[in-house]
Amino acid sequence: xxxxxxxxxxxxxxxxxxxxxxxxxxxxxxxxxxxxxxxxxxxxxxxxxxxxxxxxxxxxxxxxxxxxxxxxxxxxxxxxxxxxxxxxxxxxxxxxxxxxxxxxxxxxxxxxxxxxxxxxxxxxxxxxxxxxxxxxxxxxxxxxxxxxxxxxxxxxxxxxxxxxxxxxxxxxxxxxxxxxxxxxxxxxxxxxxxxxxxxxxxxxxxxxxxxxxx
Amino acid sequence: xxxxxxxxxxxxxxxxxxxxxxxxxxxxxxxxxxxxxxxxxxxxxxxxxxxxxxxxxxxxxxxxxxxxxxxxxxxxxxxxxxxxxxxxxxxxxxxxxxxxxxxxxxxxxxxxxxxxxxxxxxxxxxxxxxxxxxxxxxxxxxxxxxxxxxxxxxxxxxxxxxxxxxxxxxxxxxxxxxxxxxxxxxxxxxxxxxxxxxxxxxxxxxxxxxxxxx
Numbered sequence: 001x002x003x004x005x006x007x008x009x010x011x012x013x014x015x016x017x018x019x020x021x022x023x024x025x026x027x028x029x030x031x032x033x034x035x036x037x038x039x040x041x042x043x044x045x046x047x048x049x050x051x052x053x054x055x056x057x058x059x060x061x062x063x064x065x066x067x068x069x070x071x072x073x074x075x076x077x078x079x080x081x082x083x084x085x086x087x088x089x090x091x092x093x094x095x096x097x098x099x100x101x102x103x104x105x106x107x108x109x110x111x112x113x114x115x116x117x118x119x120x121x122x123x124x125x126x127x128x129x130x131x132x133x134x135x136x137x138x139x140x141x142x143x144x145x146x147x148x149x150x151x152x153x154x155x156x157x158x159x160x161x162x163x164x165x166x167x168x169x170x171x172x173x174x175x176x177x178x179x180x181x182x183x184x185x186x187x188x189x190x191x192x193x194x195x196x197x198x199x200x201x202x203x204x205x206x207x208x209x210x211x212x213x214x
Numbered sequence: 215x216x217x218x219x220x221x222x223x224x225x226x227x228x229x230x231x232x233x234x235x236x237x238x239x240x241x242x243x244x245x246x247x248x249x250x251x252x253x254x255x256x257x258x259x260x261x262x263x264x265x266x267x268x269x270x271x272x273x274x275x276x277x278x279x280x281x282x283x284x285x286x287x288x289x290x291x292x293x294x295x296x297x298x299x300x301x302x303x304x305x306x307x308x309x310x311x312x313x314x315x316x317x318x319x320x321x322x323x324x325x326x327x328x329x330x331x332x333x334x335x336x337x338x339x340x341x342x343x344x345x346x347x348x349x350x351x352x353x354x355x356x357x358x359x360x361x362x363x364x365x366x367x368x369x370x371x372x373x374x375x376x377x378x379x380x381x382x383x384x385x386x387x388x389x390x391x392x393x394x395x396x397x398x399x400x401x402x403x404x405x406x407x408x409x410x411x412x413x414x415x416x417x418x419x420x421x422x423x424x425x426x427x428x
Contacts, residue, residue: 182256
């Protein structure tokens with residue numbers, strides 16, 4: 001049975017469910033109804049049931065969801081049963097912060113190398129991760145099994161770096177540079193995360209006419 | 215004339231238009247049609263016209279948009295005509311990276327202070343920004359005009375910090391901790407940015423059945 005393509009909105013809610021389920025499990029909750037999960041996550045019970053139905057549905061009528069089972073199922077859907085080898089190109093503030101981000105290690109992501117053109121000096125270590133000259137990136141990717149390339153370079157070079165990553169064989173790119181990267185023809189998954197887009201959404205709301213707010 | 219409430223999806227596309235318009239202006243482009251803007255941004259011309267109509271519409275039939283005027287109008291909608299005083303609570307990797315993020319300075323955001331309980335040591339400077347003990351946050355906010363509070367603390371204390379920010383009078387919160395913060399009763403705008411939700415969207419796609427990809 002082939003599942004139909006799941007919408008982007010549903011996919012983007014799955015990590016949120018996962019986050020809440022990890023918390024519920026930590027707090028010793030064993031089962032939960034869609035209604036309660038809705039109250040936690042700020043969604044409606046029917047939305048949650050619809051979302052889960054995209055993946056076949058996980059609940060039992062009258063019982064709800066087993067928290068650990070649901071958490072593990074969603075972890076599987078999100079690919080968290082695997083381990084990911086990651087490189088970061090751009091060892092500036094954001095690149096260094098990500099290299100130091102212990103949460104990623106806990107979730108199965110290992111930063112194998114940082115690449116940059118200048119500072120921090122090539123050959124130094126950031127949180128035990130060596131900084132390499134960016135010219136060595138392709139060779140590194142071919143020699144190691146690199147699953148994800150993170151781009152934290154200035155905007156001007158981000159697209160070029162993404163193309164180089166794709167040519168070297170990286171299949172997943174997480175881009176923080178303030179430019180939209182997409183590589184539809186190369187079978188590469190790209191997730192663009194624009195910090196300033198999020199900040200400007202906040203300033204929009206700060207300046208909204210109070211009468212129009214919810 | 216009261217504008218009706220603009221949907222979240224439209225609001226979230228405005229920073230993206232702004233980003234592209236800044237680029238177009240930098241590249242000397244003076245005017246642009248919705249079709250061309252659509253090709254740039256990956257949206258359809260009719261989507262763009264609909265989005266802009268939520269704010270009254272900016273184009274002229276047969277002319278398109280004047281790039282600089284449109285950029286300035288959207289900057290105004292996003293509140294970028296103002297200057298924002300920002301504090302960051304949580305001077306770990308992400309907090310330090312944000313304190314160092316020069317893009318924010320260029321866009322009118324000044325980080326006035328960092329707050330933490332431990333490292334980097336209180337009293338040290340990160341990119342010229344002093345690290346204060348978190349107990350002093352309320353006093354600092356009352357003495358200075360603080361518009362936005364950024365939360366980069368561990369998950370366990372994020373909600374408490376958000377409540378303390380709101381009580382001290384901060385009206386905008388940008389939360390990076392992996393927990394959803396909302397303060398609907400206190401007239402505080404909150405934007406949650408979850409790095410790992412974005413990363414898990416990428417791993418979802420990396421593990422998707424190729425036949426189901428677009």
